[in-house]
Structure formats: structure tokens, C-alpha cells
Amino acid sequence: MPVFWLVLILLALAVAGYFIGRIRAVNSVGGDSRVLHSLPVYYGASAAISVLVPAMGLLAIWLLAQPILVERSVSGMIPSSLIPDGANLNLVMADVRRVAEGLNVAVQQGAISNEQARTLRAETSDIRAVLGQVGVALGQEVRPEVLRAAQSYRNLSASGALAMTVTVLALAMVGLGVSIRISHGQFRARNVVERVILLLLMAAASLAILTTIGIVFSMLFESINFFRLHSVSDFFFGATWAPNFRGDSDLSILPLLWGTLYISFIALLVAVPIGLFAAIFLSEYAGPKTRAIAKPLLEILAGIPTIVYGLFALLTVGPLLVSLFGQSGTLGVNWMSGATSVLTAGAVMGIMLVPFVSSLSDDIINAVPQSIRDGSLGLGATPSETIRNVVIPAALPGIVGAILLAASRAIGETMIVVMGAGAIAKFSLSPFDSMTTITTRIVSQLTGDGDFSSPETLVAFALGLTLFVLTLGLNVLALVIVRKYREQYE
Amino acid sequence: MSDATTPKGELQSSIHHMSARTKRRNAAERRFRAYGIAAIAIGLLMLVTLVYAILSKGAGAFSQSFVTMQVELQEAKLDKKGNRNIEEIKKVTTFGYAPLIKDAFEKVVGDRGIETDLKSKEMAALLSKSAASQLREYVIANPEKIGETIEFRFLANSRIDGYLKGRVTRESIANDKNVNAEQLDFADQLINAGILEKTFNIDFIIGADASDQRPEAAGIGVAMMGSLFMMLTVLALSLPIGVAASIYLEEFAPKNWITDVIEVNISNLAAVPSIVFGILGLAVFINYMHLPQSAPLVGGLVLTLMTLPTIIISTRASLKAVPPSIRDAALGVGASRMQSVFHHVLPLAAPGILTGTIIGLAQALGETAPLLLIGMIGFIASNMPQTIGEGLLSPNSAMPAQIYEWAKRADPAFYERAWGGIIILLIFLVSMNTLAVILRRRFERRW
Numbered sequence: 001m002p003v004f005w006l007v008l009i010l011l012a013l014a015v016a017g018y019f020i021g022r023i024r025a026v027n028s029v030g031g032d033s034r035v036l037h038s039l040p041v042y043y044g045a046s047a048a049i050s051v052l053v054p055a056m057g058l059l060a061i062w063l064l065a066q067p068i069l070v071e072r073s074v075s076g077m078i079p080s081s082l083i084p085d086g087a088n089l090n091l092v093m094a095d096v097r098r099v100a101e102g103l104n105v106a107v108q109q110g111a112i113s114n115e116q117a118r119t120l121r122a123e124t125s126d127i128r129a130v131l132g133q134v135g136v137a138l139g140q141e142v143r144p145e146v147l148r149a150a151q152s153y154r155n156l157s158a159s160g161a162l163a164m165t166v167t168v169l170a171l172a173m174v175g176l177g178v179s180i181r182i183s184h185g186q187f188r189a190r191n192v193v194e195r196v197i198l199l200l201l202m203a204a205a206s207l208a209i210l211t212t213i214g215i216v217f218s219m220l221f222e223s224i225n226f227f228r229l230h231s232v233s234d235f236f237f238g239a240t241w242a243p244n245f246r247g248d249s250d251l252s253i254l255p256l257l258w259g260t261l262y263i264s265f266i267a268l269l270v271a272v273p274i275g276l277f278a279a280i281f282l283s284e285y286a287g288p289k290t291r292a293i294a295k296p297l298l299e300i301l302a303g304i305p306t307i308v309y310g311l312f313a314l315l316t317v318g319p320l321l322v323s324l325f326g327q328s329g330t331l332g333v334n335w336m337s338g339a340t341s342v343l344t345a346g347a348v349m350g351i352m353l354v355p356f357v358s359s360l361s362d363d364i365i366n367a368v369p370q371s372i373r374d375g376s377l378g379l380g381a382t383p384s385e386t387i388r389n390v391v392i393p394a395a396l397p398g399i400v401g402a403i404l405l406a407a408s409r410a411i412g413e414t415m416i417v418v419m420g421a422g423a424i425a426k427f428s429l430s431p432f433d434s435m436t437t438i439t440t441r442i443v444s445q446l447t448g449d450g451d452f453s454s455p456e457t458l459v460a461f462a463l464g465l466t467l468f469v470l471t472l473g474l475n476v477l478a479l480v481i482v483r484k485y486r487e488q489y490e
Numbered sequence: 491m492s493d494a495t496t497p498k499g500e501l502q503s504s505i506h507h508m509s510a511r512t513k514r515r516n517a518a519e520r521r522f523r524a525y526g527i528a529a530i531a532i533g534l535l536m537l538v539t540l541v542y543a544i545l546s547k548g549a550g551a552f553s554q555s556f557v558t559m560q561v562e563l564q565e566a567k568l569d570k571k572g573n574r575n576i577e578e579i580k581k582v583t584t585f586g587y588a589p590l591i592k593d594a595f596e597k598v599v600g601d602r603g604i605e606t607d608l609k610s611k612e613m614a615a616l617l618s619k620s621a622a623s624q625l626r627e628y629v630i631a632n633p634e635k636i637g638e639t640i641e642f643r644f645l646a647n648s649r650i651d652g653y654l655k656g657r658v659t660r661e662s663i664a665n666d667k668n669v670n671a672e673q674l675d676f677a678d679q680l681i682n683a684g685i686l687e688k689t690f691n692i693d694f695i696i697g698a699d700a701s702d703q704r705p706e707a708a709g710i711g712v713a714m715m716g717s718l719f720m721m722l723t724v725l726a727l728s729l730p731i732g733v734a735a736s737i738y739l740e741e742f743a744p745k746n747w748i749t750d751v752i753e754v755n756i757s758n759l760a761a762v763p764s765i766v767f768g769i770l771g772l773a774v775f776i777n778y779m780h781l782p783q784s785a786p787l788v789g790g791l792v793l794t795l796m797t798l799p800t801i802i803i804s805t806r807a808s809l810k811a812v813p814p815s816i817r818d819a820a821l822g823v824g825a826s827r828m829q830s831v832f833h834h835v836l837p838l839a840a841p842g843i844l845t846g847t848i849i850g851l852a853q854a855l856g857e858t859a860p861l862l863l864i865g866m867i868g869f870i871a872s873n874m875p876q877t878i879g880e881g882l883l884s885p886n887s888a889m890p891a892q893i894y895e896w897a898k899r900a901d902p903a904f905y906e907r908a909w910g911g912i913i914i915l916l917i918f919l920v921s922m923n924t925l926a927v928i929l930r931r932r933f934e935r936r937w
Binding site: 064067097190194197198200201202204205206207208209211212214215218219222273274275276277278280281282284285294297298300301303304305306307308310311312314315316351354355358382383384385387388405408409411412413414415418419439442443446447452460461464467468471472475476479 | 515516518519521522523525526527528529530532533534536537540543544547730731732734735737738739742743751752755756757758759761762763764765766767768769770772773774777778779780795798799802826828852853855856857858859862863865867868890893894897905908909912915916919923
């Protein structure tokens with residue numbers, strides 16, 4: 001792991017820089033640290049920073065950029081005749097990378113020498129057998145162009161890594177030299193160190209933006225690739241979802257959206273009345289003791305991982321519902337054929353959302369000023385009349401916001417629907433039917449060995465982007481409503 | 491005037507006489523209150539049902555049925571030449587060991603006087619499919635024991651194990667090809683003879699996952715290590731980055747549009763569905779950076795991005811709770827702003843930050859959806875990582891992913907494992923949250 005060692009060397013240099021910088025600064029004023037502009041620590045730290053920060057920054061950029069540059073120059077070597085129909089350049093490049101990695105493994109294990117790895121020719125030796133010996137399995141015979149590309153990939157990567165090590169170390173040494181030179185009593189070390197720390201803090205804060213950009217772009221690019229292969233109108237307005245890995249699939253989001261919304265609707269049907277009444281009782285009726293016990297107990301439901309709810313849906317609630325509504329069930333209605341259904345997933349998701357609705361509404365109901373309640377009670381209304389006619393209307397925008405947030409949770413929830421909802425994409429009104437959702441399809445299209453050039457795999461990114469936009473829209477709407485409502489009473 | 495608005499008769503009420511309307515209003519009041527109590531009761535009932543379902547179905551995973559018996563390591567079968575050459579011993583496959591087990595069963599039947607019509611092959615089918623390889627590993631590790639008779643403790647087959655736990659009954663096996671009623675009778679006799687017994691199963695907690703054929707051998711230990719390495723990654727990255735971001739936003743950020751954008755971003759990220767982070771991880775870490783698939787490092791990176799908003803929000807709250815007078819005092823005696831934050835505000839906010847971090851980690855520990863996308867399912871996590879590098883980079887599962895994997899398998903014996911895995915996962919979550927509560931109670935300062 002050469003990068004690991006490189007980082008260790010940089011760290012060692014930084015530690016050395018710390019001590020040299022500190023000692024030099026203290027010596028420059030004859031050992032009397034009171035005369036220094038800053039505390040001695042800052043001289044050491046500024047030296048360590050000037051070793052570490054530029055070198056580490058360069059290292060990070062290099063590690064990110066090198067693969068792209070190498071890939072670009074290598075992919076130029078592959079003639080277009082080599083790209084089979086239906087596949088694209090990425091697939092061939094994946095082959096190239098695999099062969100290159102295989103050669104690395106083979107050299108590492110001593111099966112072939114480095115020289116051999118450079119000069120092997122597919123025409124003369126059986127690469128597949130050589131790599132097979134060291135445990136690298138290749139799907140098909142290695143074509144000469146691929147092998148040559150792989151070799152140049154290796155060479156470029158190796159020389160890139162060497163250049164990186166040299167440059168980074170050189171930069172670190174320069175940093176060390178400069179910092180030692182300027183490390184004397186009059187140097188404003190603290191100001192420099194603090195400015196760098198502030199920059200690092202800013203960088204950490206902007207990681208949030210970077211993450212969002214990463215999310216949007218990673219899905220956007222792949223979605224664009226998807227829409228190049230598949231018609232936009234079929235995706236948004238088609239009526240069937242029938243992925244077919246031999247191509248020519250019907251990939252429409254509408255049946256999935258229907259399933260998602262139906263399940264979310266049932267979840268809210270369970271969660272909203274229970275959550276809302278629980279919140280009303282806790283904030284308006286319950287004494288402090290009941291509140292102190294019941295509120296945390298309800299909130300446990302929100303802390304349970306969704307995989308637990310998923311298993312509960314699949315193995316407990318589903319069979320229970322089948323024993324009620326299924327064939328030879330207690331009710332004898334034969335409405336349900338399997339354990340997975342909209343109702344199974346919806347009911348369990350509803351349980352999960354109860355504390356979400358209740359604690360948000362609780363906060364909002366508590367924010368309604370007491371004077372409004374007192375006014376109503378003083379006019380002779382009973383507590384329930386006060387709640388129904390005064391408190392709830394006053395809190396309504398906030399409660400709507402809470403329900404929207406819960407809806408966005410329900411739409412984005414994955415594990416419960418993956419395990420409880422089933423896999424059949426259809427438009428059906430019966431809650432006892434098995435249906436599928438956007439998140440379920442994202443999981444099923446992206447797990448397994450899909451290649452990233454077929455529309456059947458890429459559709460997951462378009463689904464993800466739709467999901468992201470949908471939940472983001474709901475969240476923003478909810479936040480705007482809640483914020484507006486809060487301002488009303490502040 | 492009052493006559494016009496209040497008709498005489500029913501509406502007139504006093505302390506002694508309640509009018510119908512008052513009765514109605516009071517009844518409505520009681521009903522409304524009852525709805526509230528019912529809502530709380532339903533919520534708590536669901537919690538109790540959930541906990542009961544988990545405990546009742548998962549407890550079985552912690553005990554396992556074992557068959558203890560003497561096996562003669564026959565020299566004629568294992569080392570025909572008798573020269574104890576390890577290479578030649580290794581050439582005997584597990585098929586070569588199967589007869590030893592059959593012979594051992596024959597001997598048990600003879601010694602204990604058990605009457606059965608079963609053939610020795612059917613008797614040996616009571617054991618897990620791992621029994622022969624367990625023998626083989628023992629012999630390869632101790633070749634000098636060949637020829638002796640050693641006591642072995644074999645895992646019983648999952649059906650027999652289910653029979654001891656009450657999951658499998660004579661009625662339920664009517665269509666089961668793997669076990670028949672005679673074998674259950676034989677198992678009964680073995681239980682009476684003290685050969686077959688159910689004991690605590692430490693291997694479930696520390697062991698590795700097993701193939702779909704051997705649910706009785708599956709354990710969650712390796713997945714636990716995967717989760718541990720993931721959590722280490724999350725802790726190492728999200729704590730410093732989260733604290734740094736919060737310090738900037740809370741203490742230094744100027745009020746301008748950039749800060750606004752960052753703040754809106756963070757609150758939105760907290761509400762992005764977790765699966766979207768999985769897509770991000772797949773696209774950026776695996777497809778673009780070519781980090782190894784299924785590696786706990788990648789899982790940790792994805793979960794870091796997911797937990798950062800949680801940690802930032804709670805850290806900012808605890809920084810905000812430190813009163814401005816502390817900062818003013820530090821600035822007053824000549825500290826720089828950076829010094830006042832790092833020397834005074836941050837240490838005072840540390841308990842709150844720690845609590846928030848632990849809660850964020852607990853959330854990350856139970857998260858499953860993003861792990862599915864970066865490939866932490868669909869294989870058998872059977873190798874315990876030996877070094878830290880291996881722990882971070884070699885393919886592994888994680889506890890929730892392992893539970894999902896078990897829930898997907900066809901054999902119902904794995905469901906018991908899944909529930910058992912959930913018990914372990916919940917024990918971790920409960921202890922982390924308890925720790926957070928204790929820390930908060932112990933160190934929280936009210937200003």
C-alpha cells in the first residue's frame with residue numbers, strides 16, 4: 001500500500017517540522033518565549049501545517065484525477081471495431097482494468113516477472129491460464145488489443161504513482177524548508193495557523209454542499225445515459241414496468257409511483273390518527289408523569305432500525321393478514337394470496353411513522369400560546385372543544401407540515417417495502433395485492449451483476465433522481481409551512 | 491332578550507340537573523379523551539407486540555442442538571499406508587469421513603440398546619452437513635490421533651434442531667423430504683440417552699455465516715466485525731468533520747447567502763432517503779473511484795455522509811447551549827476567537843457532542859438500504875478479518891445486511907437466525923442509547 005506509506009512519511013515529516021519550527025522560533029529569541037509573537041506551539045503547528053496541507057491536498061487531487069487521465073488515454077487505444085454491438089466502451093474498459101489488475105496480482109505473487117507482464121503478447125501466450133493460476137478468473141479470451149491496453153494502463157498507472165510520490169514528497173520538503181526559514185520570533189505564527197484552521201472548518205462545512213452536488217450529479221449523469229437509451233415519454237407516461245435483461249424492456253415509473261403512493265397512503269392512514277391523537281393526549285391531557293413515561297416509550301418505535309420492521313412485516317404481519325383475509329382464513333374471504341401486500345407494508349410502515357407524527361405534532365401543539373386556550377376555556381368550552389375548534393386550527397399548518405414530512409419518509413422508505421410489499425408492478429386498487437415501489441425497484445435493479453450500460457440497470461438512477469426530487473420537494477414544502485407557522489406565534 | 495336566544499326547558503341546567511346538551515358535551519369530552527388514551531395504548535401495544543415477536547422468535551437462535559458421541563478415527567479409512575503423511579491424509583475428502591460417522595451411530599445404537607429401523611445413512615442425516623468436514627479438520631490438525639476413539643460434539647441438522655425447539659413437528663414434516671417421522675423417533679431416543687441435547691450456542695454470536703444448506707451453523711460474528719469496521723470508519727470521519735462543520739457554522743460563519751445555502755443543505759440532507767446515499771456510494775465510491783465492492787470502508791464512507799447531518803445538528807445545538815459569557819470572558823483575557831472556541835467552548839460542549847455522535851452511530855449501525863446497493867449482501871461472509879486493512883477492504887457483510895440475507899433465504903430455519911440477529915443488533919442499539927442518556931445525565935450542565 002504505497003499511498004499508506006506515503007501518508008506515514010508525510011506525517012513523520014510533519015512531526016519533524018513541528019519540533020524544528022518550534023525549537024528554531026524559541027532559539028531565535030534566545031529561549032525567552034515571552035518575546036515571541038505567538039505561543040511556541042503555533043510555530044511548531046505552522047511548520048507542520050505547511051508540510052502537511054499542500055502535500056495532502058495534492059495527494060488527494062492526484063488520486064482523484066489520475067484514474068480519469070489514465071483511462072482517457074488508454075481508451076483512445078481501443079479501436080471501435082473491438083466494441084461489440086450492444087456493449088459500449090465502458091464494458092471493454094472494465095475488461096482492460098480487470099486484466100491490468102490480474103497482471104498486478106500475478107507479478108505480486110511471483111507467477112510472472114514485471115518484465116514479462118510488460119511484454120506478454122496475447123498472440124504468443126495464454127493470458128487467461130497465467131492469470132487463472134494466481135486466482136484471477138477472466139470471462140473470455142483476452143484479445144490482443146485489450147491486453148496491450150491493459151499493459152499501457154499498468155505502465156501509465158505505475159509511472160503516475162511514481163510521479164505522484166516524488167511530487168508529493170518534494171512539495172512536503174519545500175513546505176518544510178519554507179516553514180523552517182520563516183520560523184523566527186517576529187513571524188505571526190498564530191494568525192497563519194488560525195487562518196488555515198478556519199479554512200479547514202469551512203471545507204468541512206461545505207462538504208454538505210459537496211454531498212448534495214455528488215448526489216445530484218451522480219444520478220443526473222447516469223439518468224442522462226438512461227434517457228439516451230430509453231424514451232423519456234415511456235419512462236414518465238408509459239403504463240407497464242417489465243424489465244427484460246435481453247433488452248427492449250418497458251420501463252415506466254407510473255406503476256411504481258402508484259405502488260409507492262398507495263403504500264404511503266395506507267401508512268399515513270395508520271400513522272396520522274394514532275400519532276395525532278397521541279400528541280393531543282400527551283400535550284393537552286396527560287400529566288407530567290404519564291408524559292415522561294409514554295413519550296420516550298413511543299419514541300423507541302422511531303429508533304428501531306427499518307430492517308426490524310421489514311422482518312416484522314415479512315414474517316409476522318404478512319402471515320397474520322393471510323390467516324385473516326387469505327384462502328381458508330378466519331374471515332373466509334380469500335382476498336389475499338401471499339404474505340406480501342400493500343396492506344402489510346403500509347400497516348408496518350404506519351407503526352414506524354407513529355412517533356414521527358406524534359413528536360412533531362406534539363412540538364407544534366405545544367407552541368400554540370396558552371392564552372388562546374385560556375380564552376376558549378374561559379368562554380365555557382370544554383377541553384375537547386377547545387382542542388378541536390381552537391388549538392388544532394391554530395396548529396394546522398404545522399401539523400400539515402409534519403404529515404408532509406412523514407409522507408416524504410414513507411415514500412423514501414426502503415427496507416419495509418423491499419421485504420413486505422412484493423415485486424409485482426401493477427395498477428390495482430385492492431390493498432391485499434402485492435405491489436412494488438420505486439425504492440424496491442432501485443434495489444432490485446442495482447443488486448446483482450447488472451452492467452452499467454444497459455437501460456435496465458441505468459433506470460435505477462432515473463428512479464433515484466425522481467425519488468430525490470419528490471422527497472426534496474415534500475421536505476422543502478413542509479419546512480416552508482412549518483417555518484411560516486412558527487413565525488406567526490413568535 | 492334572553493328568552494329569545496335560550497329557549498326554556500331542556501337547555502336550562504344547574505348543579506343538580508344536567509341538561510341533555512351538557513350531557514352530550516361531556517360525553518364528547520370523555521370520548522375525545524378516550525381516543526387519545528386509545529392512540530397511546532395502540533402505540534404502546536405495537537411496541538410490546540414488536541418486542542414480543544422479536545424475543546419469542548429470536549431466542550431460539552441462541553441455543554442449538556448438539557449430538558455428542560465417540561467416533562473412532564479408523565486408520566484403514568483415513569491413512570491406508572499408516573505413515574501419517576499429512577499430504578496423503580489431506581487427500582481423503584469429506585466423503586471418506588462419512589462412513590466413520592455412520593459407524594459411530596451404529597455403535598451408539600448397539601451400546602445403548604436403541605431400537606430403530608433406520609439405516610446408518612439415515613441416522614447420519616440427523617447431523618449437520620458440516621459434521622464430516624469438522625472431523626476432517628480435526629484429523630488434519632491432529633494426525634497423531636488417527637486410530638484412537640475421540641469424543642466429538644456435532645451440530646444437529648436444522649430440522650432436528652427445529653424439532654427440539656418445537657418449530658418442527660410430526661405434522662409439519664409431512665411434505666418434507668429432508669426428514670421423516672422415524673428420524674424424529676430416533677431423535678427422541680437419542681435425547682433420552684443424553685446424546686442429543688440443546689445447549690447455549692456461542693457460535694451464533696461469534697461464528698461466521700454458512701451456506702443455505704446449513705442454517706444450523708450460521709453465525710453473525712463476522713458480520714459483527716464488518717459492522718465494527720464500518721462504525722470505526724464512520725466515527726473516525728464523521729466526528730471530526732461534523733464538529734469542524736458545526737464550529738464553523740455556529741461560531742465563525744458570516745451571515746450571508748453561502749452560509750444560508752450550507753444550512754439549508756444540511757437540513758435537507760438529513761431528510762434525504764437513505765437509499766439515495768446508497769446510489770451515491772455506488773456511483774462515486776465504486777464506479778468512479780473503483781474502491782472494492784462490499785468493503786466495510788465503502789459502507790463506512792456512505793454511512794458517514796448519512797450521519798453527518800445528524801451529528802452537525804446535535805453538535806450545533808450543544809455549541810449553542812454554551813452561554814456567550816464564556817466566550818466573552820475568554821476574549822476579555824486576550825484569547826483569540828479560535829482559542830476561545832477550542833479552549834473553552836468546545837470542551838464545555840463535549841458531552842453534548844458525544845451524546846449526539848453516539849446516537850448518530852446507533853442510527854448508522856441499523857441502516858440497511860445503502861448497504862444493499864454497495865454489495866454487502868448476496869455472498870457468504872465466512873472469513874474473519876485478520877488485520878485492520880483486511881477488515882476495512884476485504885468483502886464483508888454487516889449485521890443488518892446479514893439479517894436481510896437470512897430473511898431472504900428459503901429455509902425457515904434461517905428466519906430464527908434473522909430474529910436472533912435482530913436481538914443482537916438491538917442489544918447494541920439499546921446499550922449505545924443508554925450510554926448516551928447516561929452521558930447526558932452525568933455531564934450535562936444547565937447554565
